[in-house]
Amino acid sequence: MSQAGVDPVNGSKGTIRVVQLYPRDMNIYGDWGNALVLQQRLRWHGYTPELLEYNVGDPFPDTVDIIVGGGGQDSGQLVIQDDLQARAATLKDLAEDGAPMLVICGLYQLFGHFFKTRTGAVIPGIGVLDVETHGTDERLIGNVKVSTPEFGEVLGYENHSGQTRLGSGVRPLGSVAKGTGNNSSDGHEGARYRNVVASYLHGSLLPKNPAIADFLIRTAAERKFGTFEPGHPDDRFAELAREHAARRPR
Amino acid sequence: MFSFSVPLGKLVRRASRLRGGGSAFPGLVVEKIDPGFMRRTLTTLPHGVAVVSGTNGKTTTTKMVVELLESQGLKVFTNRTGSNFTRGVAAALLGEVDWRGRLDADVAVLELDEAHAVHFVNSVPPRYCLLLNVLRDQLDRFGEIDKTAQLLQHIAAKTTGTVVLNREDPRVARIAATLTGQEVKYFGLDDSLLGTFPNDDDMRAAPGSPAPAALPEKPAADVVLRKVGADSAEFEYDGGTVTTGMKLRGVYNIFNAAAALTLARSICGGGAATADHATLLEALSKVEPAFGRGESLTVDGQPLDLVLVKNPSGFRLGLKSFPAGGYATMIAINDNYADGRDMSWLWDVEFDSLRAGGVDQVTGSRAYDMALRLQYDDVRIGAVDTEIAPALAAFIREAQGKPKRVFCTYTAMLGIRRELSKITTVEVVS
Numbered sequence: 154m155s156q157a158g159v160d161p162v163n164g165s166k167g168t169i170r171v172v173q174l175y176p177r178d179m180n181i182y183g184d185w186g187n188a189l190v191l192q193q194r195l196r197w198h199g200y201t202p203e204l205l206e207y208n209v210g211d212p213f214p215d216t217v218d219i220i221v222g223g224g225g226q227d228s229g230q231l232v233i234q235d236d237l238q239a240r241a242a243t244l245k246d247l248a249e250d251g252a253p254m255l256v257i258c259g260l261y262q263l264f265g266h267f268f269k270t271r272t273g274a275v276i277p278g279i280g281v282l283d284v285e286t287h288g289t290d291e292r293l294i295g296n297v298k299v300s301t302p303e304f305g306e307v308l309g310y311e312n313h314s315g316q317t318r319l320g321s322g323v324r325p326l327g328s329v330a331k332g333t334g335n336n337s338s339d340g341h342e343g344a345r346y347r348n349v350v351a352s353y354l355h356g357s358l359l360p361k362n363p364a365i366a367d368f369l370i371r372t373a374a375e376r377k378f379g380t381f382e383p384g385h386p387d388d389r390f391a392e393l394a395r396e397h398a399a400r401r402p403r
Numbered sequence: 404m405f406s407f408s409v410p411l412g413k414l415v416r417r418a419s420r421l422r423g424g425g426s427a428f429p430g431l432v433v434e435k436i437d438p439g440f441m442r443r444t445l446t447t448l449p450h451g452v453a454v455v456s457g458t459n460g461k462t463t464t465t466k467m468v469v470e471l472l473e474s475q476g477l478k479v480f481t482n483r484t485g486s487n488f489t490r491g492v493a494a495a496l497l498g499e500v501d502w503r504g505r506l507d508a509d510v511a512v513l514e515l516d517e518a519h520a521v522h523f524v525n526s527v528p529p530r531y532c533l534l535l536n537v538l539r540d541q542l543d544r545f546g547e548i549d550k551t552a553q554l555l556q557h558i559a560a561k562t563t564g565t566v567v568l569n570r571e572d573p574r575v576a577r578i579a580a581t582l583t584g585q586e587v588k589y590f591g592l593d594d595s596l597l598g599t600f601p602n603d604d605d606m607r608a609a610p611g612s613p614a615p616a617a618l619p620e621k622p623a624a625d626v627v628l629r630k631v632g633a634d635s636a637e638f639e640y641d642g643g644t645v646t647t648g649m650k651l652r653g654v655y656n657i658f659n660a661a662a663a664l665t666l667a668r669s670i671c672g673g674g675a676a677t678a679d680h681a682t683l684l685e686a687l688s689k690v691e692p693a694f695g696r697g698e699s700l701t702v703d704g705q706p707l708d709l710v711l712v713k714n715p716s717g718f719r720l721g722l723k724s725f726p727a728g729g730y731a732t733m734i735a736i737n738d739n740y741a742d743g744r745d746m747s748w749l750w751d752v753e754f755d756s757l758r759a760g761g762v763d764q765v766t767g768s769r770a771y772d773m774a775l776r777l778q779y780d781d782v783r784i785g786a787v788d789t790e791i792a793p794a795l796a797a798f799i800r801e802a803q804g805k806p807k808r809v810f811c812t813y814t815a816m817l818g819i820r821r822e823l824s825k826i827t828t829v830e831v832v833s
């Protein structure tokens with residue numbers, strides 16, 4: 154409905170709808186922070202945020218501007234499995250169409266082809282991303298520093314035992330300078346495909362990496378309104394938090 | 404039977420004290436030389452061993468149980484040093500046993516960290532266990548919250564007598580269904596207070612997205628916390644309600660009083676001593692918070708409360724239990740190993756209750772992570788300094804004449820106490 158330009162609501166540049174996937178079952182290690190950061194930064198950039206939570210069994214919203222999804226426990230992944238499969242086509246179409254998405258940890262894994270557990274059981278993913286994940290006995294835990302071509306240095310905290318391998322259809326988010334990332338062998342962290350950003354990093358990811366938050370917001374605004382006019386968020390605390398986080402031990 | 408390892412362990416204990424060594428080191432030596440030492444010593448106590456575990460409130464709850472049992476005339480062995488792992492128990496034990504390895508106690512009440520408790524109960528099956536809660540606590544150590552629940556279930560399975568469970572925590576209450584031989588007792592909460600105790604399932608549940616149902620039907624609880632007043636609490640048990648004064652602060656501490664009462668009643672009920680309600684309640688009303696757990700100090704003639712926060716649920720409960728009105732507020736967040744290195748948890752706490760008054764000082768090694776968190780909740784910040792000493796000094800100077808409250812992680816709390824003892828007389832008032 155909204156046209157490029159100004160929303161009728163108090164001079165806002167327009168409404169951007171953020172859909173958080175499965176907050177009830179996939180929201181661990183502060184992944185809610187990503188949804189909060191998008192909401193606030195949308196305001197600070199002059200847009201009106203609308204946050205919708207999508208849980209198992211809910212009707213899928215007809216308009217979606219940004220999608221965020223987080224990590225979960227094994228039990229959470231089992232709970233959402235069938236519902237996620239039922240939404241596979243919708244989510245794939247959105248991704249192919251260039252919708253900005255951020256998926257962390259558990260949903261990163263399930264956005265790939267499959268997750269194969271240590272015992273050999275295979276949990277099917279939805280194949281938005283050309284990646285596959287294998288469960289291991291080793292838990293990768295600690296502070297992570299990633300060098301990325303698009304977002305500069307990315308900082309966060311990883312906690313996963315699944316190891317993810319990238320296919321040729323995606324590129325890594327970046328290479329790991331501290332920590333492990335996707336798996337313990339190739340030194341890559343996360344995946345990028347169209348406007349989908351996938352990562353193992355909690356922390357939460359977006360507060361200390363506003364460049365990624367603003368990429369999602371800019372992409373959403375451009376898709377919806379044709380242009381993005383940034384505001385002036387005060388990122389002094391974010392910069393200081395980044396400096397201190399980068400110096401903390403693994 | 405004569406045990407060689409006890410005299411040796413005692414010698415090691417003395418030597419390591421002279422060296423200023425850690426409290427667990429002599430315990431390690433004894434465990435290596437004589438692994439059966441703890442089992443033999445503890446399981447022969449007349450009332451056996453009671454293990455207290457769970458994510459939040461172990462220290463204060465254990466302290467309560469000990470004082471309740473002592474009020475009934477029992478001699479209690481406990482791991483007071485705060486070494487809440489197996490070696491720490493062995494070390495504490497070495498300090499108490501005689502040269503023949505005998506312990507002069509009726510019962511042992513031990514606070515054990517979930518992961519360490521599993522090892523402990525494998526070698527020393529407890530007669531009682533009290534399982535408090537499963538919350539998101541330093542998940543970087545255990546990996547997953549469901550795994551923590553499994554650790555607690557294992558403790559319950561190894562318990563030979565009575566298992567005391569939190570009826571209101573679905574992950575703890577569900578343990579009952581997995582038990583066969585044990586007697587199960589619950590402690591519970593009045594429905595009207597449930598809202599102040601979010602469990603981890605409804606942490607992010609928006610209206611209209613209900614948390615998974617707890618239990619199909621609530622079992623009857625041995626002790627139920629009905630009401631919490633400013634310095635009193637109302638409990639229901641044996642079909643009646645009783646009101647008692649409380650020195651403990653914070654609703655969650657008082658809920659744990661219901662847990663402690665249930666365990667104490669279980670232990671005293673069947674043995675030589677019989678639970679005497681009047682003396683139990685009197686003892687309960689006198690329990691003071693454990694070190695750093697809702698402690699109130701006096702600085703410049705004004706109260707300064709230290710509220711330990713170590714996980715999102717604890718922080719949320721702390722903010723709810725200690726309203727901000729009229730207080731100057733400081734938050735100190737460290738990310739040392741004992742605090743947990745992952746800062747993600749700060750994003751699972753909502754800070755709107757601090758919006759009206761703001762936060763005067765933010766400090767600790769992750770002060771800027773905390774400041775960033777507050778910025779996203781539109782909470783005004785006075786100053787940020789990663790160094791605790793100058794931040795605390797500024798806080799006390801600028802909030803002169805006002806009561807003060809400091810929310811702090813564990814190692815930040817140790818630093819703050821150290822500083823307080825330098826810059827002012829630290830007098831413990833409650």
Ligand SMILES: [Zn+2]
Binds near residue numbers: 355
């Ligand atoms: Zn994770």
